[in-house]
Amino acid sequence: MRILALVLWLSLIASPIQCGYANLPDLPDMGAPSDDVMTPAEEKRLGEAFFRNLHQQAEVSDDPEIQNYIASLGNRLVSHSDMAAQRFHFFVVMEPSINAFAGPAGYIGVHSGLILATRTESELASVLAHEIAHVTQNHLKRAFAAASRMTLPMAAATLAAILLGTQSPAAAQAALIALQAGSLQSQINFTRSNEQEADRIGLQILAASDFDPRSMPAFFERLQQSTRFLGYNIPEFLRTHPVTSSRIADTRSRAEAFPYHQYTDSLDYLITKAKLQVISSDQPELYKRDFQAAMQRGTPNQKAAALYGLALILLEQRQFDASKKMLLELLSESPDQPQFIHALAQVEIAMGQKTQGLERYRLALRRFPGSKVLKLEYAEALLANGHFQGAKKLIEPHITEQAKNYPVLYKLLSQAYAGLNETAQGQRYLAEYYYAIGDLEQAINHARLAVKMAKDDRILTAVARERLLFFRAEEEARKH
Numbered sequence: 001m002r003i004l005a006l007v008l009w010l011s012l013i014a015s016p017i018q019c020g021y022a023n024l025p026d027l028p029d030m031g032a033p034s035d036d037v038m039t040p041a042e043e044k045r046l047g048e049a050f051f052r053n054l055h056q057q058a059e060v061s062d063d064p065e066i067q068n069y070i071a072s073l074g075n076r077l078v079s080h081s082d083m084a085a086q087r088f089h090f091f092v093v094m095e096p097s098i099n100a101f102a103g104p105a106g107y108i109g110v111h112s113g114l115i116l117a118t119r120t121e122s123e124l125a126s127v128l129a130h131e132i133a134h135v136t137q138n139h140l141k142r143a144f145a146a147a148s149r150m151t152l153p154m155a156a157a158t159l160a161a162i163l164l165g166t167q168s169p170a171a172a173q174a175a176l177i178a179l180q181a182g183s184l185q186s187q188i189n190f191t192r193s194n195e196q197e198a199d200r201i202g203l204q205i206l207a208a209s210d211f212d213p214r215s216m217p218a219f220f221e222r223l224q225q226s227t228r229f230l231g232y233n234i235p236e237f238l239r240t241h242p243v244t245s246s247r248i249a250d251t252r253s254r255a256e257a258f259p260y261h262q263y264t265d266s267l268d269y270l271i272t273k274a275k276l277q278v279i280s281s282d283q284p285e286l287y288k289r290d291f292q293a294a295m296q297r298g299t300p301n302q303k304a305a306a307l308y309g310l311a312l313i314l315l316e317q318r319q320f321d322a323s324k325k326m327l328l329e330l331l332s333e334s335p336d337q338p339q340f341i342h343a344l345a346q347v348e349i350a351m352g353q354k355t356q357g358l359e360r361y362r363l364a365l366r367r368f369p370g371s372k373v374l375k376l377e378y379a380e381a382l383l384a385n386g387h388f389q390g391a392k393k394l395i396e397p398h399i400t401e402q403a404k405n406y407p408v409l410y411k412l413l414s415q416a417y418a419g420l421n422e423t424a425q426g427q428r429y430l431a432e433y434y435y436a437i438g439d440l441e442q443a444i445n446h447a448r449l450a451v452k453m454a455k456d457d458r459i460l461t462a463v464a465r466e467r468l469l470f471f472r473a474e475e476e477a478r479k480h
């Protein structure tokens with residue numbers, strides 16, 4: 001009833017006030033109030049709109065290596081859940097706060113701050129497993145059903161604001177979002193029984209995926225203690241997922257039931273963490289000492305990741321020779337580690353050894369022809385060095401239905417076309433890029449330019465016009 005009242009009230013404020021209660025505007029027809037279940041198609045639409053809108057409120061990482069790591073970790077866990085057949089999309093939000101969330105239709109986000117707060121890969125996996133369990137157990141349906149009583153653009157924006165926990169003033173409808181958030185927040189905050197179930201199921205997923213079940217109570221306890229004893233702000237994660245001591249005790253006793261064995265962090269986890277430390281800090285210099293310490297006493301993988309972190313800092317500081325030396329050392333140990341190959345190619349290109357740097361990608365791709373990460377990195381390097389045709393060939397095959405989850409693909413393809421003087425195509429893909437990151441105004445501007453520039457190209461004119469109409473219809477929907 002509360003939701004219905006909210007809708008009534010919103011319809012009232014959204015329309016001229018002259019109508020009294022006897023003359024209420026029509027309610028949006030998004031299902032009867034008793035109908036709490038969204039159809040899969042509705043949820044997919046909400047999930048996609050939610051993901052587009054997120055980009056307007058926070059920076060979603062478009063780093064192919066970071067993206068690839070979180071997706072493979074997430075998908076490894078999903079494959080051990082009872083939703084193995086469903087498609088999930090995992091991504092990293094570049095925010096220092098400690099947060100992770102599950103949006104509609106399997107969109108699961110992790111803040112970079114949470115990744116950096118984990119001490120082991122199993123801790124990170126335990127957060128993802130917990131989120132996956134909320135999805136598999138349908139705990140989110142209530143919140144999404146509540147959201148679906150709003151218009152789609154409003155629901156997407158409000159969900160994004162609540163789940164990110166960072167209400168951005170840049171969000172166009174910030175004031176309205178704030179008004180609606182209060183009600184929706186209570187639908188999103190999981191109940192104690194939801195939390196216990198997500199821990200229980202998450203623990204099974206974690207163990208089945210060969211991560212340490214004991215890391216789940218350990219990490220949640222540390223989060224809880226950081227607020228209780230150290231007086232830090234409550235991590236966003238704990239707002240939507242309330243942690244209690246009894247819940248931790250419960251999870252701990254379940255975790256202890258699994259036979260103990262040693263778990264080691266993957267090199268990919270350590271490398272991702274080192275990279276996030278360097279790229280998300282204003283003063284990466286500060287990490288130098290940590291990396292140097294890790295190189296003294298760490299495991300071989302920890303030492304390698306620390307040396308990689310140092311090489312990245314040196315690259316940022318334009319100390320190319322020293323950086324190159326470290327990366328060559330790393331590659332002599334692990335010649336196939338793609339992150340090392342990419343970093344070395346970057347250093348070489350930055351120090352003017354362009355041919356050598358580009359050749360490195362080409363050779364690596366010959367060894368790993370299926371690597372999407374390498375292809376994108378190579379394409380970016382080609383674009384930056386004026387090889388537009390080569391870049392286009394690498395990116396174009398990835399412009400599929402799934403590209404909406406990787407908006408940067410559209411941007412890169414647009415740059416390749418612009419470089420080839422195919423300006424109409426360039427504008428067309430730029431429009432797709434802006435649409436994918438939720439900026440309808442720019443999408444419309446660039447689609448309009450594409451129509452204008454396409455001139456005699458009838459097919460392109462038709463495509464661009466159709467997209468322009470589609471974007472305008474979405475903009476119209478946003479106003480209601």
Ligand SMILES: [Zn+2]
Nearest residue numbers: 190195198241
């Ligand atoms: Zn939870």
